[in-house]
Amino acid sequence: MSETNKDQIAVVTGASRGIGAAIASRLAADGFTVGIHYGRDTDAADATVAAIEDAGGKAFAFRADLAAGTAAEDFWASFDKAAAGAGVIGQSLKVLVNNAGVTLRGAIEDFSREDFLAQQAVNVNAPYFIVKEALPRLADGGRIVNISSGVTRIAFPEIIGYALTKGAIDAFTLTLAKHLGPRGITVNAVAPGVVDTDINASWLRGNQDAIDGVSASTALGRVGQPEDIASIVAFLASDDGRWVTGQTVDATGGTNL
Template identity: 65%
Template structure:
């Protein structure tokens, strides 16, 4: 690709027209916040979910009510043919938009199963690996022909990769792999003007964490005290960083693993 082609890509990026963003695991929590932020920035957002169609529909309705555009589609990231099945489901839901190049792909979906190495069963390990690591790899691989030159890939990692948390050892391994994927992928896709970055949150107040976090003021205070900014993170704290990386302003940022933990255990 020539320098002129890359400048044309940047001009299109700055114009912010005809843009599709795909967000995995976007029916709640961080994914829903990312979908809302990208919609506010002018993207038509494809809201991926696994089984909670009502929650995904709620995200879409909220985006449309705010003047944005969105649609939802279901795909099981635990399926062995994740890459092809994911994009087949996307195409079925996108209608005429299926032919519009995808400008932003956010790999957010994931599961966090607890257990030390002695407690972690092989079946759970394989399932978590499939959803958190194998699925993003295969989704990106299958997406390459449809990704717009000058586009963005953003992978959601975890602050668990920065500290020792033995009770989520399997989860930490999967997110470490996401960090490791980001650097070579950025190099590989750089010739197309595609940036690839990872965003690293720590504990976020989401529905996924509600069972052990909400209603536990002592635990909330303890976690907040471990953050330099002195509070628990909110989904929008992460979504705004993703929004920046998806924007024209971040066109010269690639291959980075960006801490968005509020200063977790500095």
């Protein structure tokens, strides 16, 4: 367990499972105390915290509904309460990872207004306002990492609404990096391709044809794993990533090159 980031907090949204949990575990291994945000699944969040603690790290969980109109205010109020309970009040907030998101399917002709607005609320509005409320807390020299998607480069008409939200995240990343540069805060995005997580389980896991198809489309010849994405986030969150900002890092394994 690294001591490099001792007494510094990293917050990861949507961290109870999948990519978010892998990011949280990696940042904890790198010495951060990690705030595990979750939306609904308390058991999964508690399991992520327990796994981090079993490995010698520090973490605590807190809940907030990112679809709510007061998502950012609720988010940080819940964080403060959980941090106090975990005895980490006063530690510096060094890293914020905006990972939480929803993927709703449908071509433009079929995608309802209600679904579009619900997806926009979680994928775009929540990160924007969570960052806005975080800025007085975030240490100079801190890190913001936004999870984007390879769908901003590779066209998938069946998730057009999702692609639009991730394009917004890329633009947000670039502009925010310019704004926060004077404080030494880096802002970057990471764009995964297909990753073996619960969100893809219904069509990927146990489906060898799907696995072979995804693997064949990547230069590196396999399906991505959550730890692949976590490693990139960890680099951007580290001191080694200090001279990288305003970038969207393609983390698709070379899909559709």
